[in-house]
Amino acid sequence: MKRGTSRDIRTANRYEVLRQIIAASPTSRQELAAATGLSLATVATLVGELLDLRMITEVGFEDSAGGRPRGLVAVNASGGALIGVDIAETYVHVELFDLGLNVLARAEEDVRPGESLPEQVVGHVAAAVGSVVAQAGIEGARVLGVGVSVPGQVDRATGFSEYAPNWDWHDVPLLDLLTEHIAYPLYLDNPLRASAVAELWFGAARGSGDAVVVNLGTGVGAGLVLGGGLHRGVSNSAGEWGHTTIVLDGRLCRCGKHGCVEAYVGASGIMLTLRELSADSPLLHPEDQTATIDALARGLRGRDPVALKVLRDTVRYLGAGIADLVNLFNPEVVVLSSWVAAALGEPLVTEVREAVARHALPRPMAATEVVLSPIPTDPVCLGAATFALEGALQSVGQRQPKRTAAHVRSRTAPPS
Amino acid sequence: MKRGTSRDIRTANRYEVLRQIIAASPTSRQELAAATGLSLATVATLVGELLDLRMITEVGFEDSAGGRPRGLVAVNASGGALIGVDIAETYVHVELFDLGLNVLARAEEDVRPGESLPEQVVGHVAAAVGSVVAQAGIEGARVLGVGVSVPGQVDRATGFSEYAPNWDWHDVPLLDLLTEHIAYPLYLDNPLRASAVAELWFGAARGSGDAVVVNLGTGVGAGLVLGGGLHRGVSNSAGEWGHTTIVLDGRLCRCGKHGCVEAYVGASGIMLTLRELSADSPLLHPEDQTATIDALARGLRGRDPVALKVLRDTVRYLGAGIADLVNLFNPEVVVLSSWVAAALGEPLVTEVREAVARHALPRPMAATEVVLSPIPTDPVCLGAATFALEGALQSVGQRQPKRTAAHVRSRTAPPS
DNA sequence: AGGGGTTAGGAAAGGGGGTTTACGAAGTCT
DNA sequence: AGACTTCGTAAACCCCCTTTCCTAACCCCT
Numbered sequence: 001m002k003r004g005t006s007r008d009i010r011t012a013n014r015y016e017v018l019r020q021i022i023a024a025s026p027t028s029r030q031e032l033a034a035a036t037g038l039s040l041a042t043v044a045t046l047v048g049e050l051l052d053l054r055m056i057t058e059v060g061f062e063d064s065a066g067g068r069p070r071g072l073v074a075v076n077a078s079g080g081a082l083i084g085v086d087i088a089e090t091y092v093h094v095e096l097f098d099l100g101l102n103v104l105a106r107a108e109e110d111v112r113p114g115e116s117l118p119e120q121v122v123g124h125v126a127a128a129v130g131s132v133v134a135q136a137g138i139e140g141a142r143v144l145g146v147g148v149s150v151p152g153q154v155d156r157a158t159g160f161s162e163y164a165p166n167w168d169w170h171d172v173p174l175l176d177l178l179t180e181h182i183a184y185p186l187y188l189d190n191p192l193r194a195s196a197v198a199e200l201w202f203g204a205a206r207g208s209g210d211a212v213v214v215n216l217g218t219g220v221g222a223g224l225v226l227g228g229g230l231h232r233g234v235s236n237s238a239g240e241w242g243h244t245t246i247v248l249d250g251r252l253c254r255c256g257k258h259g260c261v262e263a264y265v266g267a268s269g270i271m272l273t274l275r276e277l278s279a280d281s282p283l284l285h286p287e288d289q290t291a292t293i294d295a296l297a298r299g300l301r302g303r304d305p306v307a308l309k310v311l312r313d314t315v316r317y318l319g320a321g322i323a324d325l326v327n328l329f330n331p332e333v334v335v336l337s338s339w340v341a342a343a344l345g346e347p348l349v350t351e352v353r354e355a356v357a358r359h360a361l362p363r364p365m366a367a368t369e370v371v372l373s374p375i376p377t378d379p380v381c382l383g384a385a386t387f388a389l390e391g392a393l394q395s396v397g398q399r400q401p402k403r404t405a406a407h408v409r410s411r412t413a414p415p416s
Numbered sequence: 417m418k419r420g421t422s423r424d425i426r427t428a429n430r431y432e433v434l435r436q437i438i439a440a441s442p443t444s445r446q447e448l449a450a451a452t453g454l455s456l457a458t459v460a461t462l463v464g465e466l467l468d469l470r471m472i473t474e475v476g477f478e479d480s481a482g483g484r485p486r487g488l489v490a491v492n493a494s495g496g497a498l499i500g501v502d503i504a505e506t507y508v509h510v511e512l513f514d515l516g517l518n519v520l521a522r523a524e525e526d527v528r529p530g531e532s533l534p535e536q537v538v539g540h541v542a543a544a545v546g547s548v549v550a551q552a553g554i555e556g557a558r559v560l561g562v563g564v565s566v567p568g569q570v571d572r573a574t575g576f577s578e579y580a581p582n583w584d585w586h587d588v589p590l591l592d593l594l595t596e597h598i599a600y601p602l603y604l605d606n607p608l609r610a611s612a613v614a615e616l617w618f619g620a621a622r623g624s625g626d627a628v629v630v631n632l633g634t635g636v637g638a639g640l641v642l643g644g645g646l647h648r649g650v651s652n653s654a655g656e657w658g659h660t661t662i663v664l665d666g667r668l669c670r671c672g673k674h675g676c677v678e679a680y681v682g683a684s685g686i687m688l689t690l691r692e693l694s695a696d697s698p699l700l701h702p703e704d705q706t707a708t709i710d711a712l713a714r715g716l717r718g719r720d721p722v723a724l725k726v727l728r729d730t731v732r733y734l735g736a737g738i739a740d741l742v743n744l745f746n747p748e749v750v751v752l753s754s755w756v757a758a759a760l761g762e763p764l765v766t767e768v769r770e771a772v773a774r775h776a777l778p779r780p781m782a783a784t785e786v787v788l789s790p791i792p793t794d795p796v797c798l799g800a801a802t803f804a805l806e807g808a809l810q811s812v813g814q815r816q817p818k819r820t821a822a823h824v825r826s827r828t829a830p831p832s
Numbered sequence: 833a834g835g836g837g838t839t840a841g842g843a844a845a846g847g848g849g850g851t852t853t854a855c856g857a858a859g860t861c862t
Numbered sequence: 863a864g865a866c867t868t869c870g871t872a873a874a875c876c877c878c879c880t881t882t883c884c885t886a887a888c889c890c891c892t
Contacts, residue, residue: 006422006849006878013850029870039851044870061859067868068858153779163779210650222744226642233746234626235783240743243777245736248663257775320661327656328638328744330649359673361659363569363579367651422849422878429879445841455880460841483839484887 012228013038014393017046018055019201022100026059026074047073054079055099075100080392081138083146083184084385085125086191086378089166089218092121094128095381096136099389101202103377105135116167118177126181145185145388149194149380150174151219153237159188165219165255187387191215192239194383195337195373196223196230201386203335203379204371210331213373214241214322217338218289220262222325242266246321264317267293267340274310281306293343300347311344311351319355326360326368337373338380345372428644429454430809433462434471435617438516442475442490463489470495471515491516496808497554499562499600500801501541502607502794505582505634508537510544511797512552515805517618519793521551532583534593542597561601561804565610565796566590567635569653575604581635581671603803607631608655610799611753611789612639612646617802619751619795620787626747629789630657630738633754634705636678638741658682662737680733683709683756690726697722709759716763727760727767735771742776742784753789754796761788 013036020035021027033043050056050073057076061069077098086093089111096105107128111121129146152164159175175188196205196213205211205225213223220242224231231238242262243255250259251269263269267289274284274292283299283306285291299307322334334356336349353370360368373379429452436451437443449459466472466489473492477485493514502509505527512521523544527537545562568580575591591604612621612629621627621641629639636658640647647654658678659671666675667688679685683705690700690708699715699722701707715723738750750772752765769786776784789795 006425006847009422010849030868040870041852041872042850045850048871064859064868066860066866068860068870070869153777210647210654224744226647231626231642231745233780233783234748235746235779237777237780237783238626238744238746240746240777240780241740243743244740245775246661246664248666248733248736250664255777317664320664324660327659328640328654329647330651330654330656332650359661361569361653361656361671363651364649364653364656367649367653422876425878446839456841457843457881458879461879464842480839480888482837482889484841484889486840 011394013042014046014049015201015390017043018050018389018393019206021050021056021073022075022202023206025100026072028062028070028072030064030070077102078142080142080144081133081136082144082385082388082392083129083132084194084378084381084383084388085129085146085148086194086380086384087121087125087148087150088191088380089151092124092128093378093381094125094132095378095385096132096138097382097385101382101385101389104138105132107131107135118161118169118172118174121167122174122177122181125178129182140183143184144392145187146182147187147189147194147384147387147391148174148178149189149191149384151191153235154188154190156188156236159186161188185388185391187384187391189236189384189387191217191219191338191380191383192221192223193230193232194381194387195379196225196239196383197386197390198375198379198383199223199335199337199373200225200230201389202382203337203373203375204333205335208332210329211333211335212322212325212329212331213335213337214325214341215338216265216267216318216336216340218267220266223337224329225331226329241321241325244321244324246317261317261321265314265321270296270310270314270340273313274306277309277313278306283307283310290339293340297343297345300344311347315348315351315355319352320359322352322370323356323359323365326356326364330364331368334368334370335373336370337375341372348372427810429458430462430465431617431806433459434466434805434809435622437466437472437489438491438618439622441516442488444478444486444488446480446486493518494558496558496560497549497552498560498801498804498808499545499548500610500794500797500799500804501545501562501564502610502796502800503537503541503564503566504607504796505567508540508544509794509797510541510548511794511801512548512554513798513801517798517801517805520554521548523547523551534577534585534588534590537583538590538593538597541594545598556599559600560808561603562598563603563605563610563800563803563807564590564594565605565607565800567607569651570604570606572604572652575602577604601804601807603800603807605652605800605803607633607635607754607796607799608637608639609646609648610797610803611795612641612655612799613802613806614791614795614799615639615751615753615789616641616646617805618798619753619789619791620749621751624748626745627749627751628738628741628745628747629751629753630741630757631754632681632683632734632752632756634683636682639753640745641747642745657737657741660737660740662733677733677737681730681737686712686726686730686756689729690722693725693729694722699723699726706755709756713759713761716760727763731764731767731771735768736775738768738786739772739775739781742772742780746780747784750784750786751789752786753791757788764788 016036029043033040056073059072059074064070077100079099082097084095092109094107095103109124109128153162161172161174199205199213209228211225215221222239222241224239243260245259246261247259251263253260253263271292283295296307349372432452445459449456472489475488475490480486493516495515498513500511508525510523511519525540525544569578577588577590615621615629625644627641631637638655638657640655659676661675662677663675667679669676669679687708699711712723765788
């Protein structure tokens with residue numbers, strides 16, 4: 001069991017202060033102290049560190065009721081760039097961010113079904129990363145790091161993709177492969193945790209001690225924020241919620257089991273529900289999940305009865321599943337994230353809220369909010385970039401190696 | 417969000433050292449340092465603190481390969497007593513422990529169906545507590561605290577039992593009621609968390625960063641140990657796993673919903689499974705859960721086909737449910753606890769292990785063990801007593817109020 | 833019996849972290 | 863210009879753990 005050291009406190013506080021600055025830029029030290037609960041002195045030293053790192057800059061002053069004006073600090077947008085890579089089943093999506101986590105450049109490469117060899121995927125990543133750097137006209141030196149999200153289980157220590165369900169990858173040394181093409185510091189993890197970190201830093205989980213980020217996409221998962229930090233589990237695979245059994249002996253899931261949550265509320269599960277309900281529905285675009293979900297979303301806005309029924313059926317499962325998470329974790333907030341949630345939007349949350357309230361125990365439920373992710377862009381890219389940001393911030397605390405006191409040893413010729 | 421302070425580190429280390437001493441008493445400072453990963457100096461000061469508290473004593477020496485002998489310390493059994501109270505649906509069970517957490521006295525009171533008013537239950541508790549103190553012949557002053565476990569949701573801050581499902585209690589000021597009868601420091605929580613803490617301190621979760629303690633009794637729940645500590649959630653109701661939906665529209669549960677885990681793997685769920693399978697089975701003792709489960713356990717030992725079938729059916733649900741927990745938390749260990757698990761014993765774990773391995777994802781599963789609770793006595797009493805122990809240790813860190821420097825003020829009459 | 837050698841354990845120093853207190857800096861108000 | 867206010871840094875302080883140094887306590891050997 002790893003014990004916590006006092007340095008972890010410092011790191012957490014540094015994160016917290018930077019989060020706050022990014023969220024409310026520009027801001028004053030006073031405001032930061034109030035928001036973080038730290039003392040003014042601590043905030044001042046942390047702000048000093050971030051200024052030294054050129055991650056933030058002083059941007060003027062603000063009147064203070066009659067006294068010395070407050071100095072304002074803001075994110076130093078040009079102080080560096082972060083790259084987030086979202087490797088998914090059918091595409092590689094790359095975004096380049098400034099330090100305010102604004103998107104400066106985007107690139108997307110399609111991964112065709114035949115091209116799923118690790119080398120091919122890495123090729124796409126390298127090309128897209130090259131592209132965003134070129135687009136943004138950034139000098140390479142300013143890229144602080146590249147976060148890479150890859151589906152499945154990832155071992156962060158070794159940089160192996162232990163298992164990627166869609167491509168049947170097993171123990172691929174992904175980090176090594178990427179290192180050959182990309183010269184920036186690399187941080188590897190999976191989309192579940194990426195979007196959870198994105199919510200933790202910039203989204204609906206900011207400031208929450210405990211939050212559950214429910215990812216609704218092609219795959220389904222739950223990023224767990226516990227005690228103000230990401231819960232990884234003992235082998236970095238916590239959060240695999242998609243294959244939770246919700247209907248014993250139910251629908252066959254692509255994982256081979258029956259009745260998984262994902263088989264009902266994942267994109268293809270929703271498509272199946274639609275097909276079962278109305279096989280020739282105009283909403284249905286076989287072979288195209290995105291189009292179908294978009295059509296469904298339009299249908300909901302137009303109060304199309306089939307679309308409403310599909311939503312209701314889906315939420316029947318989703319609501320029960322999320323209620324289980326609420327009972328189990330008793331979180332402050334449940335965030336619905338990923339592209340299916342973004343597409344279905346308000347109608348989805350409204351239904352989910354109601355269903356969860358019906359299924360969950362009253363007491364935990366009373367303390368929990370269910371919200372849509374407020375992140376406007378791809379949360380996985382943002383989260384991946386956040387891993388890079390955390391990495392860059394982590395290395396601040398590192399003490400430089402001690403000077404070897406060589407001269408002390410030279411006693412062979414003592415002074416007379 | 418509460419920030420961690422450096423004092424929390426100290427508290428955690430104090431816990432860790434005491435845990436280790438209790439587990440391997442007598443032991444040396446050297447051994448403690450090795451086991452906890454702390455430096456010798458830190459261990460020495462912590463041991464010093466515990467000696468000052470009279471929680472441990474020096475009990476002699478041990479040869480060290482040729483040098484100064486190691487001093488040995490052991491729990492000071494007579495240094496104090498802890499009381500654990502397990503309030504359950506039909507009984508109040510109280511145990512008095514020495515500081516080595518050995519049971520010195522027991523008392524049990526039956527709570528008859530009509531007697532479920534808070535005052536009546538509190539009366540039983542007070543009587544039983546009085547009884548164990550008398551039995552053990554302990555002076556009152558030596559009781560360091562009383563931990564009380566009460567089913568349902570408990571607000572530790574206010575000492576209210578917010579909701580107790582079996583008795584329809586709502587917002588009962590239980591702590592206040594208990595305080596009127598019991599003069600010792602009181603610590604209130606629920607059985608789920610009590611048995612989780614018991615495993616964390618003395619059972620199978622010792623030294624685990626992440627563990628799930630699955631409680632199989634009349635009720636069903638999961639105590640969550642995350643990051644080496646108990647996870648409580650935002651309103652102290654995390655771990656409500658019993659009412660997780662495992663069969664959509666399945667069996668009616670006493671909570672009013674359908675298809676809850678508890679409806680299948682709780683004691684009465686198991687009884688129902690048995691009744692459905694063989695309504696006139698000799699194993700079945702209607703109206704008596706304990707007798708039925710015991711009969712079932714005997715049946716398993718005798719390889720009775722009906723008993724085996726009941727076990728297999730139960731594990732079908734339980735295995736799926738636990739597999740979900742494994743996927744979600746990726747814990748180091750899953751502990752099966754509470755009286756049903758204890759009664760069914762090895763046959764149960766063996767089946768569960770197999771079922772979980774079948775249902776869970778391979779990667780999280782590879783890192784997880786499924787074990788039976790090694791705690792021989794009532795884990796809820798033990799856990800409740802542990803809350804009292806933690807409470808007693810907590811107050812160590814409290815700084816005594818600063819001496820008011822009164823003499824400094826008396827400048828009115830300065831010395832000539 | 834009286835030195836080495838070895839190991840345990842305590843005391844002091846050192847490096848982190850956060851907070852409180854004191855004070856100079858930089859404005860406004862009279 | 864001087865008084866008042868408020869910001870922000872510097873210094874002192876407390877807590878935590880570790881490293882280093884030194885003494886205590888025992889063995890063995892001469």
